[in-house]
Amino acid sequence: MKNSLFFQKLFRWIPGLENFFTYRKEYLSSDIRAGLSVAAVALPVSIAYADLTGVGAIAGLYSTILPLVAYALFGSSRQLIVGPDTATCAVVAAVVIPLTLDNPVLRWQLVIIMTIMIGIWCLIAGKLRLGTFADLLSRPILLGLLNGISITIIVDQFAKICGFKYDYDNLFERIIDMPFKVLDMHIITMCISLISLTLLIVLKKFRPRWPAPLIVVILMTFCSWLVGFDQYGVKIIGQFSNEMISLSSWGNFDPGLMRELVVPSLNIAVICFISMMITVRSFAAKNNYDTDADTEFKALGIANIVAGLSNGFVVSGTSSRTAVNDVSGGKTQLVSIIAAGVIALVVFFLLSPLQFIPTAVLGVILIYSSWSLIDIKSIIRFFKLNRDAFYLSLLTLIAVLLIGIIPGMALSVLLGLFLFLRRVFRPTDQLLGIDDDGRIHSLSDNVSALDNVIMYRFNSPLTYFNIAYFKKRLITLVDESPDKVNYIIVDTIPCFTYQDVSVLLGIEELVRALKIRNTVLILAGRRKTLKHWFKDMKIDMDKDYIEFAYDLYFAVKMVQSKEHMTDIEVINE
Numbered sequence: 001m002k003n004s005l006f007f008q009k010l011f012r013w014i015p016g017l018e019n020f021f022t023y024r025k026e027y028l029s030s031d032i033r034a035g036l037s038v039a040a041v042a043l044p045v046s047i048a049y050a051d052l053t054g055v056g057a058i059a060g061l062y063s064t065i066l067p068l069v070a071y072a073l074f075g076s077s078r079q080l081i082v083g084p085d086t087a088t089c090a091v092v093a094a095v096v097i098p099l100t101l102d103n104p105v106l107r108w109q110l111v112i113i114m115t116i117m118i119g120i121w122c123l124i125a126g127k128l129r130l131g132t133f134a135d136l137l138s139r140p141i142l143l144g145l146l147n148g149i150s151i152t153i154i155v156d157q158f159a160k161i162c163g164f165k166y167d168y169d170n171l172f173e174r175i176i177d178m179p180f181k182v183l184d185m186h187i188i189t190m191c192i193s194l195i196s197l198t199l200l201i202v203l204k205k206f207r208p209r210w211p212a213p214l215i216v217v218i219l220m221t222f223c224s225w226l227v228g229f230d231q232y233g234v235k236i237i238g239q240f241s242n243e244m245i246s247l248s249s250w251g252n253f254d255p256g257l258m259r260e261l262v263v264p265s266l267n268i269a270v271i272c273f274i275s276m277m278i279t280v281r282s283f284a285a286k287n288n289y290d291t292d293a294d295t296e297f298k299a300l301g302i303a304n305i306v307a308g309l310s311n312g313f314v315v316s317g318t319s320s321r322t323a324v325n326d327v328s329g330g331k332t333q334l335v336s337i338i339a340a341g342v343i344a345l346v347v348f349f350l351l352s353p354l355q356f357i358p359t360a361v362l363g364v365i366l367i368y369s370s371w372s373l374i375d376i377k378s379i380i381r382f383f384k385l386n387r388d389a390f391y392l393s394l395l396t397l398i399a400v401l402l403i404g405i406i407p408g409m410a411l412s413v414l415l416g417l418f419l420f421l422r423r424v425f426r427p428t429d430q431l432l433g434i435d436d437d438g439r440i441h442s443l444s445d446n447v448s449a450l451d452n453v454i455m456y457r458f459n460s461p462l463t464y465f466n467i468a469y470f471k472k473r474l475i476t477l478v479d480e481s482p483d484k485v486n487y488i489i490v491d492t493i494p495c496f497t498y499q500d501v502s503v504l505l506g507i508e509e510l511v512r513a514l515k516i517r518n519t520v521l522i523l524a525g526r527r528k529t530l531k532h533w534f535k536d537m538k539i540d541m542d543k544d545y546i547e548f549a550y551d552l553y554f555a556v557k558m559v560q561s562k563e564h565m566t567d568i569e570v571i572n573e
Contacts, residue, residue, distance in 0.1 A: 007478050015295055016073040016333050033210070033340025034330030035296035038081055040214035041324050041369070042339060043346060044362040044368060047237055049084035053313050054093050055108045058238070060084060060175070061347050062244075063312030067303040068340035072333035076291040077280045077297035078122055079330055081321040081339070082303050087273055087315050094170050095264040105249055108311075112245070113258060115315075116308035116454065117265035119271065122301030125269070137284070140393035141412045143378055145278050148400025148408060149319055157370075160363035163189030163235070173218040188232050196220055196364040205328075213324060213365045218359060224356040239355045244311045244350040263553025268314060275414070276317030277302055322370040388419060426469060427460030431477075432491070432552070442551050453559055454478065454484040455552070458495040471510045478517055485519050487562075489555045492525040499533045507546075508539050515545045523549045524555035 011018040028255050042064050051059030064083050071082045092114060100107040125131070155174055157196045159166050163186025196216050203212035222228070230236050277296060284291045298317070307315050316383035325335050346354065379397065381389035392415060401455030434446040440455070442446045449455070455476050458470055478485045496503075507521075514521055522529055529546040534541070549555035 003076050003321045014073050014075055015292075016071075018330050019078070021067050029336040030329040030331050032338060034325050034335045036342060037213045037324050037328040038330070038335060038339040038345075039216045039322055039342035040503065041321055041362075041365050042081070043343060044081055044217070044237060045318075045321070045366070046343075046360070047354070048359070048362065049089045050313070053089045053111060054086070054097050055104070058244075058347075059111075059312055060109065061343060062310045063307045063315055065340045065344050065347070066306045066310045067312070067315045068336040068343075070303045070306045071299050072336035072340075074295070074302050075333065075498050076295040077284060077317075077336070078289060078332050079283045079287065079322055080276070080280050081325050081336060082276075082300075082314065083280065083318045083321060085275065085316040085318055086115065086270070086314050088268055089274070091264070091268055091271065092314055095261065095268075099260055103245035104508040105245065106253070107246055109253055110261065111313045112308045112311060114261045114265050114268070115304050116315050118269045118314055118550065119263055119301045119304030119306075121266050121269035122273065122297050122304065124301075125273070125293050126297035126301060129294050131295075131297050135440050139390040140379075140382060142278055142282050142285075143375065143382075144393040144396025144412060145400060146319065146373055147283050147375060149278075150395045151401060151491075153320060154367050155372040157363035157367045160496060161190070161193035161360045161367065162268065163187065163233070163360065166493070167440050170404075186233055187359075188229070189234050192220065192229070192234060192358055193364050195359045196361045197368065200368050202362065212329075215311070216365065217361060220361045221353060221357045225353065229356075229358055233361045237355055237357045237359065237458045238351070239352070253276075269419055272304075273297060279317040279322050282319075283322055286326070289499045294537070319373065320366050320369050324365070327369065327372055367409060369507055389474050392416060392419060396527070401416065409568055424460050424463070424467055427458065427466070429459060429473060430457040431455065432457060432489075440556070450556065450559065452484055453489060453495040454481065454485055454487070455489045455491075457489055457491040457557075461497040462495045462496065462503045462506075463500055466505050467500075467506035471506055471513070474510060475513055475517075477512065478519055485517070487520050487522055488514065489522045489524050489552065489557050489559065491552055492523045492530065495525055496523070496530060504533060504537050504539055507534075508541055511546045515542060520545050520547060522549055522555045522558065524549040524552045531564050 043061070046060035046064045047057045048062070049061070055060070067082050071080065075082075092111060096107055096110045096114065099110060150170055154223055155171055157176070159181075162181070164181050164184040166177065166181075168177055169172050199216050199219065200212050203210055203215060224234070224236055241390045273296070277293060277529050279295055280291050303315055307313065379390065379393045392412070393532075394414035395415060396408065399411045402408070403411070430442045433443045433448065433449040435441055435447045443449060454474075455478070456474065457472075460466060462470055474488055474490075478488065495524070507523075511521055522544070532549055549558055
């Protein structure tokens with residue numbers, strides 16, 4: 001019993017451990033294959049992002065090894081691969097580079113400190129259970145973002161596989177500029193890219209269980225070393241060392257610079273979390289398992305702290321590497337452990353061969369992985385199912401393509417929030433009735449309303465910003481009814497969800513308005529709770545014009561009984 005309680009607490013703190021304790025042997029071959037594939041992609045990608053961040057290339061590998069292990073232990077997603085991310089690395093560079101001028105050591109130090117700050121913010125957010133921020137990302141938003149990000153990655157990597165550079169930063173300007181880059185394309189680089197893509201497609205079709213990205217990287221790296229691709233103008237990663245920042249260099253660090261990183265680190269923490277949750281929820285939905293947003297916040301925090309302490313830089317969930325994991329058949333977090341182990345072996349024993357990797361091969365692998373994430377059909381399907389969802393998903397996709405991933409992400413969340421507020425401000429409602437079997441349904445040809453009674457359902461929680469609309473709807477229904485309305489029965493289950501003084505005072509005003517019309521309000525459901533709320537707020541209303549029932553059926557019987565008694569009184573008179 002004690003051991004059981006111990007493991008329950010241990011798994012609560014380190015959720016990834018439970019999957020290792022209950023690991024299924026049939027997953028091992030798939031996880032090994034996926035781990036090797038992820039490592040094959042993560043190696044060159046991490047090095048490229050280090051250059052984007054403005055630090056040494058080895059920092060990219062340091063940002064990959066321990067964070068992968070940390071997330072495997074503390075995360076709730078079975079497939080997410082953490083590592084350097086394009087958007088966050090670009091934001092970090094924009095913050096840090098202006099503060100360091102031409103001092104590479106200071107730049108690396110600030111990057112490390114910012115990474116640890118981001119981790120601390122994420123841990124605080126996880127402790128405060130702020131993972132609900134992820135609930136702003138509805139399925140239509142997730143789908144639009146994932147498609148937009150995939151298209152952005154494909155266009156971005158197209159220049160790399162063709163051997164030219166874009167003159168513009170914006171996506172559509174790059175697309176328009178592509179025809180004018182025909183003369184700048186490098187023929188040998190394009191041939192290498194075409195061969196790599198062909199190998200990927202052939203291997204995936206005829207040997208789907210083989211780690212195709214790893215095989216392609218090894219083959220093309222060997223060819224690069226043998227032939228000397230760089231001599232023919234093909235861009236390769238190039239040589240680097242595995243040095244780390246010495247402890248003595250920290251003695252000259254100015255702590256005052258940390259003030260400049262506080263607010264940017266908070267912003268990046270939010271960006272990292274939202275972008276990570278997009279990937280986490282998308283792949284969890286695709287593979288039918290659940291994740292926990294608060295656990296993800298904590299895991300992201302630990303991963304970034306570990307990255308900073310190991311001389312790396314900020315990490316987040318990576319859609320492209322997670323896609324490689326998914327396409328390769330990865331089943332559990334063991335994929336991250338295997339990938340981290342492979343990268344660690346390379347750092348310690350096989351660092352020099354990395355310099356021969358053609359960057360075009362990396363671009364081909366990323367394009368191939370991103371292509372599998374594009375799902376325009378699902379957005380079109382929303383058009384038939386729900387127009388609001390369709391427009392939200394389409395606008396999210398267009399926003400990401402037009403103004404970029406981070407601004408597009410912010411705009412889509414804002415649009416989703418406005419859509420939610422519109423539904424809460426002006427929700428749908430229903431008039432209810434009784435069928436021939438005595439069951440309550442929405443009014444239809446087979447469901448009739450009770451005589452002199454309106455039975456009403458308000459499909460949203462009542463709060464201070466919609467109570468006025470709720471009152472207006474009920475009074476309008478009474479005034480526009482062709483027959484005299486003696487009773488209004490309100491289904492309280494969907495609308496009275498918490499104690500709001502504005503709502504309770506609004507009900508008091510409603511009862512006064514109905515009293516003038518000689519109509520009784522019956523609140524059906526939550527009888528004891530509602531009575532307690534009104535008593536607690538010391539709201540005393542005319543008991544002749546408000547009553548409380550246990551549920552709708554009890555309210556109907558109550559009305560029928562009262563109406564019957566009224567008929568008897570009329571007959572007696």
